[in-house]
Amino acid sequence: MGSGYDMQDLFDLLDRLTQLGALKELGVLGVCMALAWVITWQLRRVLEVDGSVLFGRRIVDGVLFPVLALLFSLVAREAVHGLMKPALFKLVIPILVSLVVIRLTVRVLSAALPQSRWIVAVERTVSWVAWSAVVLWITGVLPPILIALEGVQWNMGGASVTLRNFVEGCITAGVVMMLVLWLSSALERKLLRGTGGSLSTRKMVANLIRIVLLIVGLLIALSAVGIDLTALSVLGGAIGVGVGLGMQRIAANYVSGFMILAERSLRIGDMVKVDTFEGRITDIRTRYTVIQAFNGREALVPNELLITQRVENATLSDRAALISSPLQVAYGTDLDALLPALEAVIAAVPRVLKSPAPAVQLAGFGADGLELLLNFWIGDPENGQGNVRSAVNLDVLRALNSAGIKIPYPQRVLHQVTPPPAAVPAAAPARQGQAGQD
Numbered sequence: 400m401g402s403g404y405d406m407q408d409l410f411d412l413l414d415r416l417t418q419l420g421a422l423k424e425l426g427v428l429g430v431c432m433a434l435a436w437v438i439t440w441q442l443r444r445v446l447e448v449d450g451s452v453l454f455g456r457r458i459v460d461g462v463l464f465p466v467l468a469l470l471f472s473l474v475a476r477e478a479v480h481g482l483m484k485p486a487l488f489k490l491v492i493p494i495l496v497s498l499v500v501i502r503l504t505v506r507v508l509s510a511a512l513p514q515s516r517w518i519v520a521v522e523r524t525v526s527w528v529a530w531s532a533v534v535l536w537i538t539g540v541l542p543p544i545l546i547a548l549e550g551v552q553w554n555m556g557g558a559s560v561t562l563r564n565f566v567e568g569c570i571t572a573g574v575v576m577m578l579v580l581w582l583s584s585a586l587e588r589k590l591l592r593g594t595g596g597s598l599s600t601r602k603m604v605a606n607l608i609r610i611v612l613l614i615v616g617l618l619i620a621l622s623a624v625g626i627d628l629t630a631l632s633v634l635g636g637a638i639g640v641g642v643g644l645g646m647q648r649i650a651a652n653y654v655s656g657f658m659i660l661a662e663r664s665l666r667i668g669d670m671v672k673v674d675t676f677e678g679r680i681t682d683i684r685t686r687y688t689v690i691q692a693f694n695g696r697e698a699l700v701p702n703e704l705l706i707t708q709r710v711e712n713a714t715l716s717d718r719a720a721l722i723s724s725p726l727q728v729a730y731g732t733d734l735d736a737l738l739p740a741l742e743a744v745i746a747a748v749p750r751v752l753k754s755p756a757p758a759v760q761l762a763g764f765g766a767d768g769l770e771l772l773l774n775f776w777i778g779d780p781e782n783g784q785g786n787v788r789s790a791v792n793l794d795v796l797r798a799l800n801s802a803g804i805k806i807p808y809p810q811r812v813l814h815q816v817t818p819p820p821a822a823v824p825a826a827a828p829a830r831q832g833q834a835g836q837d
Contacts, residue, residue: 424487427475435467455506462502469495493536497529503574507581572619579616583609606660606685648703652686655702659683665705665712670720670780672711673700679781693783713780719752720780724788726795727768729807734761734769737804744798745775750787752776768807 436458443454455461472495476488504525535541548563587605659665660683669680671690678692687699713720728737738759745757757775764770773795777787799806 421487424479427479428472428487428491431471431475432468434471435464438467439464455502460502462499462506465495465498465502469499490537493533497533500529500574501526503577503581507577507584575619576613576616579612583612606656610685648701649686651703652701655706656683656685656688659688659702659705664715665710668781669715670713672713673698673705674708676700693785718780719755719776719778720784721774721776722784722788722791724773724792725762726771726773727765727807728771728799729768729805732769732804737802738771740798740802741771741773741795744794745773745791748775748787748790748794750777750779750782751791752778767809 439454439458439461442463443458453461453463455464458464469492472488472492476492501522505522508521532541535544545563548566549561551562553560586608590605590608665671665680665683665688667680667683671678671680673690676690676692676698678690678696678698680688681691681697682689683702685702687701688705690698690700692698728734738761741759742757745751745759746753751757752775755776757773760772760774762770762772773791775791777784
């Protein structure tokens with residue numbers, strides 16, 4: 400952006416903004432913006448990409464548009480430097496730099512960590528810092544602050560580090576980490592959308608790539624801050640002790656996650672039951688596994704528990720799942736004709752497998768009627784079981800109504816017992832004394 404200027408430069412800038420040359424700069428900048436928009440629009444149209452980090456949802460909210468606008472503006476500033484003294488460029492270029500930083504942070508974090516709750520706070524913090532830096536630079540306050548930061552220094556690993564170097568290193572480290580997250584999330588989406596191999600294997604490879612890239616990015620970031628990487632060998636023993644003591648459960652979860660993906664004992668899409676929670680595996684992370692129940696609730700199960708305790712996997716070797724539905728019919732119903740008819744009705748319901756074929760069995764003799772059990776198989780339990788059970792029950796009910804077969808309801812017979820009439824007691828004999836007085 401330049402080497403900085405004092406308050407007199409700010410007044411000169413404001414004065415040049417009111418002159419005719421500022422209108423020429425505005426026209427050149429308008430051409431740069433239009434050219435950046437057209438190129439971004441054409442690239443998104445050719446690549447057929449929507450909602451990505453580069454293109455965003457509306458072209459201007461992606462990373463590519465402000466980057467191209469910044470590049471074109473820098474080229475245009477150098478081109479008109481000999482013809483006019485730039486004024487508007489000194490305002491627009493810092494704004495575009497801040498816009499690139501904000502767009503990069505927002506888009507990368509949204510793509511890499513879509514479910515994190517602290518993304519909004521990070522976005523606001525980056526926006527405030529970026530726009531504050533622009534204001535300080537335009538007003539001429541930032542260069543003196545940078546000079547003052549150079550006066551604060553300390554020794555780190557045998558080298559002298561100034562506060563300015565540390566701040567610039569932190570900014571560089573942040574940019575490096577954003578690029579690493581961007582690259583890892585792009586590779587993960589590419590692998591998960593692929594068709595080669597199983598989804599769990601591709602998920603494992605994506606997790607490994609992300610960890611390797613994050614480690615490399617962290618080393619580059621530490622080097623940019625000014626930390627001597629040779630000092631990490633000293634910290635390696637302390638980190639090992641920490642993992643062996645306080646972080647052993649976390650390390651166990653990470654190792655268990657890779658074991659689950661490598662052994663393929665649990666796969667994304669499997670229907671499992673862990674303890675009393677039953678549902679479908681929607682994601683396997685490095686530390687935990689996400690299981691979604693049929694009612695929409697999600698459980699985050701640590702990977703260590705999936706290795707050390709019993710897990711019921713209903714779709715490990717066969718994805719077919721058995722569903723049973725009870726039914727009662729009245730006594731006297733011709734079951735020899737009814738059972739094959741119901742089996743044919745159930746087999747005609749969508750999602751019900753033809754092999755194994757549906758089966759209707761006489762389960763018992765109830766107090767109110769004959770107890771039947773409707774058994775059928777489905778091959779896609781992840782799409783829900785209640786909906787297909789309801790479809791089967793509705794078709795069975797229509798078949799029973801058409802055949803005139805009644806479904807019994809509880810009936811109770813009350814017997815009223817009339818008690819015998821109470822005996823009339825005999826009159827007591829009159830006492831002799833009373834008779835004598837009469």
